[in-house]
Amino acid sequence: MTPFTRATAVAFLLGAALCTGAPADATPGTDITAVTLTQAQIPAGLLPFVAGTDFVVREITIAPGGSTGWHYHDGPVFGIIRAGTLTHPGPDCIAPIYHAGDFIYEPEGDWNVHIGRNLGPDPLILDVVYAPPTGKPLFEDAPAPPCA
Numbered sequence: 082m083t084p085f086t087r088a089t090a091v092a093f094l095l096g097a098a099l100c101t102g103a104p105a106d107a108t109p110g111t112d113i114t115a116v117t118l119t120q121a122q123i124p125a126g127l128l129p130f131v132a133g134t135d136f137v138v139r140e141i142t143i144a145p146g147g148s149t150g151w152h153y154h155d156g157p158v159f160g161i162i163r164a165g166t167l168t169h170p171g172p173d174c175i176a177p178i179y180h181a182g183d184f185i186y187e188p189e190g191d192w193n194v195h196i197g198r199n200l201g202p203d204p205l206i207l208d209v210v211y212a213p214p215t216g217k218p219l220f221e222d223a224p225a226p227p228c229a
Contacts (some may be wrong), residue, residue: 098197107222112147133215143205149197156213158187165205174228
């Protein structure tokens with residue numbers, strides 16, 4: 082199976098599951114690991130509605146008390162909480178809580194600064210698909226919003 086086919090399959094599986102440089106003020110992540118499972122690139126012009134996109138599928142683990150640090154994405158991010166509990170404050174500091182089996186969507190843009198925290202007693206494991214524009218990083222570190 083090619084990397085493109087694998088990435089496409091994972092993206093569709095996540096969809097099916099739903100239906101059934103850093104700034105000086107950045108807040109670094111703590112106690113977090115990420116393993117890239119697969120990645121592929123859709124070049125500009127291949128599809129009429131795609132300007133060029135990288136697809137990266139990762140398994141992210143955050144230990145109890147750990148966090149991603151405040152950040153944003155240049156492309157949309159889709160994920161499923163596989164285990165544990167994710168506390169996910171956004172730019173308004175409202176913190177929805179996601180549990181195992183929940184789907185999460187993060188729209189792109191620096192307006193959507195957010196942080197993922199594991200405030201629970203068990204490791205938090207997420208399966209995530211990143212879709213940034215070709216050549217962009219998976220995330221951009223950012224300072225915490227004024228309300229944090």
